[in-house]
Amino acid sequence: MAFENLTEKLSSVFKKLGIKGKLSENDVKSAMREIRIAFLEADVNYSVVKKFTEKISERAIGTDIMKSLNPAQMVVKIVNEELIALLGGSQQTDNEKITAKFSGSNFLKLSSDINIIMLCGLQGAGKTTQAAKLGLYLKNKSNTVLLVACDIYRPAAVEQLKILGNNIGVKVFYEENATPVEITRNAISFAKDNGCNIVILDTAGRLHIDEALMQELENIKNLANPSEILLTIDAMVGQDSVNIAQAFNNRLSITGVVLTKFDGDARGGVALSVLYTIGKPIKFVGTGEKMGDLEPFYPDRIASRILGMGDVLSLIETAQANINEKDAEKVAKKFMENKFDFEDFLNLFTQIKKLGPMKKILEKMPGASNLKNLNVDDKMLDKNEAIIFSMTPKERRNPEIISRDRISRIANGSGRKAQDVNDLIKRFNEMRKLMKQFRNGKGGIFEKMKMFSKFK
Numbered sequence: 001m002a003f004e005n006l007t008e009k010l011s012s013v014f015k016k017l018g019i020k021g022k023l024s025e026n027d028v029k030s031a032m033r034e035i036r037i038a039f040l041e042a043d044v045n046y047s048v049v050k051k052f053t054e055k056i057s058e059r060a061i062g063t064d065i066m067k068s069l070n071p072a073q074m075v076v077k078i079v080n081e082e083l084i085a086l087l088g089g090s091q092q093t094d095n096e097k098i099t100a101k102f103s104g105s106n107f108l109k110l111s112s113d114i115n116i117i118m119l120c121g122l123q124g125a126g127k128t129t130q131a132a133k134l135g136l137y138l139k140n141k142s143n144t145v146l147l148v149a150c151d152i153y154r155p156a157a158v159e160q161l162k163i164l165g166n167n168i169g170v171k172v173f174y175e176e177n178a179t180p181v182e183i184t185r186n187a188i189s190f191a192k193d194n195g196c197n198i199v200i201l202d203t204a205g206r207l208h209i210d211e212a213l214m215q216e217l218e219n220i221k222n223l224a225n226p227s228e229i230l231l232t233i234d235a236m237v238g239q240d241s242v243n244i245a246q247a248f249n250n251r252l253s254i255t256g257v258v259l260t261k262f263d264g265d266a267r268g269g270v271a272l273s274v275l276y277t278i279g280k281p282i283k284f285v286g287t288g289e290k291m292g293d294l295e296p297f298y299p300d301r302i303a304s305r306i307l308g309m310g311d312v313l314s315l316i317e318t319a320q321a322n323i324n325e326k327d328a329e330k331v332a333k334k335f336m337e338n339k340f341d342f343e344d345f346l347n348l349f350t351q352i353k354k355l356g357p358m359k360k361i362l363e364k365m366p367g368a369s370n371l372k373n374l375n376v377d378d379k380m381l382d383k384n385e386a387i388i389f390s391m392t393p394k395e396r397r398n399p400e401i402i403s404r405d406r407i408s409r410i411a412n413g414s415g416r417k418a419q420d421v422n423d424l425i426k427r428f429n430e431m432r433k434l435m436k437q438f439r440n441g442k443g444g445i446f447e448k449m450k451m452f453s454k455f456k
């Protein structure tokens with residue numbers, strides 16, 4: 001996960017401060033030194049780091065901190081606030097105010113008329129994929145979307161967009177023997193004729209800043225007058241991408257950034273450098289190759305993730321978008337009544353799988369950096385599912401009747417060992433016990449998540 005090391009380093013700085021109780025100016029100074037190194041190692045732009053730590057020192061060495069009851073917590077609070085600002089806190093809020101009225105997207109400037117969204121960026125940055133993800137995101141917010149294939153250069157580029165559009169149920173406009181500007185013009189009139197209120201332009205990539213293609217983007221921009229020009233940046237590229245962003249912004253005056261491949265091993269520094277260096281906010285992050293892997297960029301949530309405080313809000317949103325409320329309620333009711341059986345267990349597996357890979361869920365939990373060595377294996381859900389499938393309906397509903405004989409039959413049926421079946425039953429009983437505690441107010445969702453990860 002991006003920011004993993006940064007989170008770890010910051011936690012250790014805060015821990016050291018916490019032990020100290022009262023802080024001297026020297027304590028704060030040495031903490032700042034460590035924070036500076038942590039940010040530089042996370043590939044944050046040098047001048048950004050300098051400005052950031054100066055600001056924090058200034059606030060931290062002020063009298064407030066020294067007098068406060070818990071100085072370490074005050075430092076965390078200041079770092080959190082400055083991080084949010086660095087990630088675009090106030091800018092995003094202004095933007096929310098302007099656009100929240102329409103379309104359900106806080107992050108795009110959309111009007112009730114036709115909205116053109118243009119995606120641009122270097123080759124392989126993820127334009128085509130994000131075009132489709134954004135299409136799905138806006139479709140789910142009751143918009144009628146048209147995807148437009150403006151990349152006429154790369155073989156199969158049009159085909160790629162057609163396949164993605166087909167997968168998400170969004171129309172794709174393409175044309176042979178036409179220039180990208182002509183395609184754009186025709187697509188806009190097609191959108192008008194067909195009641196589409198969002199037109200997403202997937203433009204051609206370039207290996208590096210290339211005059212001919214830049215000119216083409218400028219021509220498309222002049223014709224289409226997009227309400228959003230989103231620059232797609234690959235988070236894995238690192239600091240170089242800040243220069244690239246500068247070049248695109250100088251030429252096209254972009255409206256925001258979509259940071260892709262945020263799920264990879266990127267150190268995350270780009271996210272912290274973009275706003276400061278080009279003055280444009282990050283609007284979305286791409287967190288995987290699937291069509292649902294696009295998240296609006298909330299500076300406060302990312303700051304919270306960086307500081308190891310988790311991102312429970314995003315997790316809840318994912319859950320809300322993917323889980324059928326009725327099913328969830330049914331399971332919850334069974335929990336409460338302590339009637340939870342293997343049928344419900346199966347149901348729960350299905351729901352958890354909808355949330356995406358286990359690792360991704362856990363990353364958003366508070367204290368995620370402590371869990372990084374946790375061995376989560378999504379295949380285990382499938383294996384356990386197979387075991388439950390080879391139980392009879394009666395056994396699933398009455399786990400108590402599962403005797404030794406039955407265990408070896410179930411094991412044979414599912415191609416697992418008797419020990420695996422035993423383990424599953426043991427975990428199931430533990431979970432029932434935990435649920436009982438949960439019901440009585442002890443433990444919480446975190447405990448529950450830790451439990452699931454033990455299924456291996």
Ligand SMILES: Nc1nc2c(ncn2[C@@H]2O[C@H](COP(=O)(O)OP(=O)(O)OP(=O)(O)O)[C@@H](O)[C@H]2O)c(=O)[nH]1
Pocket residue numbers: 121122123124125126127128129130151154157204205206232260261262263264285286287288289293
């Ligand atoms: N892990 C991960 N992979 C991504 C993400 N976004 C895109 N990709 C992958 O990155 C590769 C390139 O994506 P494209 O969408 O084709 O990139 P592009 O910018 O359109 O590329 P060109 O059209 O060749 O310039 C594909 O294999 C995508 O599946 C992301 O958020 N996370």
Ligand SMILES: [Mg+2]
Pocket residue numbers: 127128129151157202203205
């Ligand atoms: Mg493409």
